[in-house]
Amino acid sequence: xxRYRSHTCGALRESDIGNTVRLSGWCHRIRDHGGxxxxxxxxxxxxxxxxxxxxxxxxxxxxxxxxxxxxxxxGKVKARLAGTENPNLPTGAVEVFATGIEVLGPSxxxxxxxxxxxxxxxxxxxxxxxxxxxxxxxHNNIMLRTKVIDSMRQRxxxxxxxEFQTPILTASSPEGARDFLVPSRLHPGKFYALPQAxxxxxxxxxxxxxxxxxxxxxCFRDEDPRADRLPGEFxxxxxxMSFVEQEDVFATMEPVITGVFEEFGDGKTVTRNWPxxxxxxxxxxxxxxxPDLRNPIExxxxxxxxxxxxxxxxxxxxxxxxxxxxxxPGPGGGSRAFCDRMNSWAQGEGQPGLGYLMVKEDGExxxxxxxxxxxxxxxxIIKQMGLKGGDACFFVAGDPDKFVKFAGSARNKVGQELNLxxxxxxxxxxxxxxxxxxYNEDEKKVDFSHNPFSMPQGGLKxxxxxxxxxxxxxxxDIACNGYELASGGIRNHKPEAMVKAFEIAGxxxxxxxxxxxxMYRAFQYGAPPHGGMAxxxxxxxxxxxxxxxxxxxxxxxxxxxxxxxxxxxxAEATPKxxxxxxxxxxxxxxxx
Numbered sequence: 001x002x003r004y005r006s007h008t009c010g011a012l013r014e015s016d017i018g019n020t021v022r023l024s025g026w027c028h029r030i031r032d033h034g035g036x037x038x039x040x041x042x043x044x045x046x047x048x049x050x051x052x053x054x055x056x057x058x059x060x061x062x063x064x065x066x067x068x069x070x071x072x073x074x075g076k077v078k079a080r081l082a083g084t085e086n087p088n089l090p091t092g093a094v095e096v097f098a099t100g101i102e103v104l105g106p107s108x109x110x111x112x113x114x115x116x117x118x119x120x121x122x123x124x125x126x127x128x129x130x131x132x133x134x135x136x137x138x139h140n141n142i143m144l145r146t147k148v149i150d151s152m153r154q155r156x157x158x159x160x161x162x163e164f165q166t167p168i169l170t171a172s173s174p175e176g177a178r179d180f181l182v183p184s185r186l187h188p189g190k191f192y193a194l195p196q197a198x199x200x201x202x203x204x205x206x207x208x209x210x211x212x213x214x215x216x217x218x219c220f221r222d223e224d225p226r227a228d229r230l231p232g233e234f235x236x237x238x239x240x241m242s243f244v245e246q247e248d249v250f251a252t253m254e255p256v257i258t259g260v261f262e263e264f265g266d267g268k269t270v271t272r273n274w275p276x277x278x279x280x281x282x283x284x285x286x287x288x289x290x291p292d293l294r295n296p297i298e299x300x301x302x303x304x305x306x307x308x309x310x311x312x313x314x315x316x317x318x319x320x321x322x323x324x325x326x327x328x329p330g331p332g333g334g335s336r337a338f339c340d341r342m343n344s345w346a347q348g349e350g351q352p353g354l355g356y357l358m359v360k361e362d363g364e365x366x367x368x369x370x371x372x373x374x375x376x377x378x379x380x381i382i383k384q385m386g387l388k389g390g391d392a393c394f395f396v397a398g399d400p401d402k403f404v405k406f407a408g409s410a411r412n413k414v415g416q417e418l419n420l421x422x423x424x425x426x427x428x429x430x431x432x433x434x435x436x437x438x439y440n441e442d443e444k445k446v447d448f449s450h451n452p453f454s455m456p457q458g459g460l461k462x463x464x465x466x467x468x469x470x471x472x473x474x475x476x477d478i479a480c481n482g483y484e485l486a487s488g489g490i491r492n493h494k495p496e497a498m499v500k501a502f503e504i505a506g507x508x509x510x511x512x513x514x515x516x517x518x519m520y521r522a523f524q525y526g527a528p529p530h531g532g533m534a535x536x537x538x539x540x541x542x543x544x545x546x547x548x549x550x551x552x553x554x555x556x557x558x559x560x561x562x563x564x565x566x567x568x569x570x571a572e573a574t575p576k577x578x579x580x581x582x583x584x585x586x587x588x589x590x591x592x
Contacts, residue, residue, distance in 0.1 A: 291482070
């Protein structure tokens, strides 16, 4: 018999009854039932119940065991007594009567429990991540991650893509976040950068004629931690294709992502034939460029019903040229208690309040706004918004550029509070027609609004002749359930158009050549039209696992302060390491 096991802890079935077996694993739980010990023995594959009675030669050893000790157990497989079977376990019809026990690895007192999925301080969980990963839910999340990535690979290969690995040590590039820099020992005073994305390399692969590339790519960004992005590093399904237009990318990638969610979505409905929603429409209807379409609420502009009305607050606001009033319907929310609750919520969000209108069962409006604007304007709003008796409608006023984020949050809040969100769905959409440029208020200049390598709609002619802030790009995102799952674009593959686009954003041709010399040179030697996208693997797994925190789907994540508590990173370098890298530390002065 094998030194450690003849079977895994998830393998035994009724067909094994009567056999002598050997199992190894962790003591998940130990129970004493009137002198008879029951040990739930756990390994990667499952759980088996082991019984040790006082007559067993292993009983004395069994009495010394504690939670999370690693043991080898020999014994005979027997059927569980009628009524004691566990239908929730694949091994639940049998148990092993122990005849011998060997302790392979005793455990010290546990800093956090492994049995059960109790809430525990996150820093403790991350410091002892190897224990945290033994917990069933987290263990299953990591295995889900493995299966999803494997499925992605198979689907991409079936679609004619080849997997390539691009360099990790590379040059700095303006992806919108800070680079992680790596000092060069051989070239004093110079630095490599860890890639924020393989953007330039995958485009260069199209220049090299590889046609269809994908990679499960590690990406590194030195940015402040956020709830929807792991600090430091994350993974993406990186894709690039040659000789394609926007719709070709959609037709290729939509089945891949849809298929993954249908395979691992636990029976939830998954959108087929994803809608294409222009960026401007997404912002106007949903207050977000990553709308949660499980929520049926759509906002509308109702400015005309308030212009010159008796509701002086909104009427005065509308005197500003850019200002508007948007309405957020609340189906079934027409109670004073709910409207007051939404108003209090808005104040908690730093707003002066949230104007509202309630619709009585007879179809008439009521509330302060209804009293001030009169029945005709109220009726017009009710008709435009499709309101019925028992509904409410909320209003946000001002410059849409400034209130749009709050309006989107209010839409989400109304949907959640009124239980309008379909929790059993993955609602996908392509968000298209992103603006090519935006005005940077801080630096008082035009800047790229998204990916600087995207092709502007209209090409070089549009860049030369049209207002940059009016230009749209062949740039698109995948939105699902309120998250941006992917971003991509058709690339600007013509060198003169690339130079012009960067020139508008304040970069001269010399800068383009200096910072993107490899790509700029490649464009001179027969560049195919190409495009692609990158999907965030961590976010996809988070949605499929039903988690709300990316650290629940990553093996060894850092905490929210970007510290690896398990390995002790970041750490100080030794004087020898600093000398070899030609570096001197210049720490900021401590206040006080």
